[in-house]
Amino acid sequence: MDFELKSLSPVQAAQLAVDALLVLVPEEVPSLAGKDALSELVREVSRRGDLEAGVGKCLPVYRADGVKAPRLILVRAGDGSAASVRKAITAAMAGLKFPGLRKLGLMLSWLPGDQPLVGCAMTALADASYAYVTTKPSAQARSIRQVIVGVADATSSRADFQFGRAQLTGVELAKEWANRPANHATPSHLAEAARKLGRLPRIKTDVLGPKEVQALGMGAFMAVAQGSAQPLRFIVMHYRGAAKDSAPVVLVGKGITFDTGGISIKPAAEMDEMKFDMGGAASVLGTFAALGELQPEINVVGIIPSCENMPDGSAVKPGDVVTSMSGQTIEILNTDAEGRLILCDALTYAARFKPRCVIDIATLTGACVIALGAVRSGLFSNRSDLADALVAAGERSMDPCWRLPLDDEYAEGLKSNFADMGNVAGRAAGAITAAKF
Numbered sequence: 001m002d003f004e005l006k007s008l009s010p011v012q013a014a015q016l017a018v019d020a021l022l023v024l025v026p027e028e029v030p031s032l033a034g035k036d037a038l039s040e041l042v043r044e045v046s047r048r049g050d051l052e053a054g055v056g057k058c059l060p061v062y063r064a065d066g067v068k069a070p071r072l073i074l075v076r077a078g079d080g081s082a083a084s085v086r087k088a089i090t091a092a093m094a095g096l097k098f099p100g101l102r103k104l105g106l107m108l109s110w111l112p113g114d115q116p117l118v119g120c121a122m123t124a125l126a127d128a129s130y131a132y133v134t135t136k137p138s139a140q141a142r143s144i145r146q147v148i149v150g151v152a153d154a155t156s157s158r159a160d161f162q163f164g165r166a167q168l169t170g171v172e173l174a175k176e177w178a179n180r181p182a183n184h185a186t187p188s189h190l191a192e193a194a195r196k197l198g199r200l201p202r203i204k205t206d207v208l209g210p211k212e213v214q215a216l217g218m219g220a221f222m223a224v225a226q227g228s229a230q231p232l233r234f235i236v237m238h239y240r241g242a243a244k245d246s247a248p249v250v251l252v253g254k255g256i257t258f259d260t261g262g263i264s265i266k267p268a269a270e271m272d273e274m275k276f277d278m279g280g281a282a283s284v285l286g287t288f289a290a291l292g293e294l295q296p297e298i299n300v301v302g303i304i305p306s307c308e309n310m311p312d313g314s315a316v317k318p319g320d321v322v323t324s325m326s327g328q329t330i331e332i333l334n335t336d337a338e339g340r341l342i343l344c345d346a347l348t349y350a351a352r353f354k355p356r357c358v359i360d361i362a363t364l365t366g367a368c369v370i371a372l373g374a375v376r377s378g379l380f381s382n383r384s385d386l387a388d389a390l391v392a393a394g395e396r397s398m399d400p401c402w403r404l405p406l407d408d409e410y411a412e413g414l415k416s417n418f419a420d421m422g423n424v425a426g427r428a429a430g431a432i433t434a435a436k437f
Contacts, residue, residue: 001129001144003122003168005161008109008150010038014067016148018105021069022092024077024085024121025051029110037066038107042074051076055084056091069105071096080111086124086398093128101143107150118149118157119164120398126168132179166293167397174279174286182258182275187233187306190255190278193285194235194304200292202241208234218305218345220324224338225307227262227315234346237284237302239291247356248299252346254339254362255281255306262309262335263317277339280361281306301353305342309335321419325349331419339364340437341423357386367430368404377401380435404432411436 006012013021014037025042034040041064045051051059055078064072075092078084085108096104106125111117125147133139151157177185177193191207198205213221213234225232235255238248256277260266266274284302291300316322320332322341325348330341339362350358368378377394379401381387387403394401410432413425425433 001126001142001168002146003161003165004146004148005118005154005157006148006150007152007154008107008148009036009152010034010107010109011036013105013107013109013150014038016069016105016150018069018103018148019101020071020073020096021067021105021107022073022075022089022096023107024080024088024111025074026077026080026111027053037064041065041067045074054078056087058092058095060095077111080117082115082117082120082396083398085111085117085121089121089124090128093125097129099140099143103146103148104144105148105150109150109152111151113152113156116157116160116163118151118160119167122147122149122161122164122168123171126172130172130175132176134176134179135181135184163294166290169293170286170288170290172286173289174282177282177285178276178279180275182308185257185275185278186230187255187257187308188231190257190281190285190304190306191233191235194237194288194302197237197285197288197292200288202239202295203288203292204238204240206236206238208236216325216345216349217323217327218325218349219322220330220341221305221307221345223316223320223322223332224256224262224309224335224341227312228308228310229312230257230308232305232307234349235281235302235304235306237288237304239288239298239300239302241291241295241297242299246299248301248353250301250303250350250353250355250358251284251287252303252305252343252350252358252360252362253280253282253284254278254343254360254364255304256339256342256363257281257306257308259309259336259338260311262311262315262338264334264336265311266336277309277363278306279363280304283361301350301355303346303350305346307342309338311335319418328421329419331416331422333416333422334424337365337424337434340434344437357383359386359390365431365434367427367434371404371431372402375400378431378435379403380406380432382406404435406432406435 259274416422
């Protein structure tokens with residue numbers, strides 16, 4: 001979708017030549033005293049009770065007097081907060097799924113101007129209209145091609161708009177790669193996607209194969225990959241927007257493109273969803289797509305260790321001992337605890353960049369879902385300033401997380417009789433012991 005930001009009064013919004021006009025109506029609209037068509041319509045339907053109170057309540061109107069768009073949807077946006085705007089747009093878009101919708105007007109002009117809402121509205125609209133079509137030709141692709149975002153003052157919203165557009169670019173790329181079936185998103189495919197991003201300004205991509213990874217001594221990573229016919233790929237991306245000596249932020253993304261569990265094989269039910277085990281890698285790719293558009297003055301390194309976890313005759317076995325890049329030995333007690341094995345070598349590799357911080361993005365363990373459900377992601381950190389910043393970012397983006405503990409005592413269960421450590425502890429606190437590892 002192509003987004004365009006404009007300053008739009010209700011009078012100008014009513015004259016937009018679009019296929020549909022979506023108008024967000026907060027609880028209190030200071031400018032409703034106007035004599036224009038939209039203001040009069042909102043006053044009338046509110047008085048009659050046709051536009052109910054409550055975030056997400058919608059009123060579709062066809063061929064409204066004084067409104068050029070043939071379809072008009074009025075939707076309540078509550079207090080105009082980011083959460084309310086997201087809920088309102090999601091509800092309204094459910095009634096705007098028709099094949100002829102190519103050009104959409106989105107009027108935010110009545111919303112309060114004291115917080116950035118444009119990027120949030122763009123994200124909500126894109127989420128609500130998203131359709132996966134890559135391996136499903138029969139699917140109905142997103143029909144919207146252009147969205148005019150109308151605000152009271154486009155100048156003051158320009159930075160939020162630009163950030164929102166870049167964020168959308170990254171989110172949609174991450175969605176695409178996460179949703180692809182595993183045979184359409186192999187480690188080699190991820191490497192090609194990273195190489196393509198390497199053509200963007202300030203981005204450089206390097207891809208290491210099995211020989212280079214072996215030379216680095218990444219025994220834990222290689223152990224996971226050895227049961228698959230698909231060759232591993234170790235992807236390193238650089239975004240250079242600051243001085244060369246400026247310490248980078250390092251992002252590490254788990255890239256298990258399919259996880260059978262290995263010899264410790266998973267149950268067949270819902271195993272197809274293990275294509276999502278490279279969600280961390282997809283997040284890194286998406287972040288670099290956003291960096292390529294935003295061009296901020298920072299340095300970022302993205303690291304993606306990518307392979308499949310398969311159970312063939314050469315697969316690593318429970319009880320095997322391997323040596324990680326850090327020189328520590330690991331007894332692999334459960335081959336389905338593979339993410340931490342590829343990530344530990346990636347984290348050791350990350351140290352060479354002398355980073356100011358490292359953020360590890362991983363679909364690491366189902367134990368975290370048991371602890372927090374599907375509402376918040378688990379967050380572990382040995383730096384409170386970084387943890388606080390990530391929690392705040394999650395709240396702003398409505399993708400919240402929750403900090404979990406890292407007490408030293410949790411590592412007791414990782415002790416092994418045959419190696420420096422085991423790769424799992426008991427069932428209790430499984431997400432925490434994974435992070436301790």
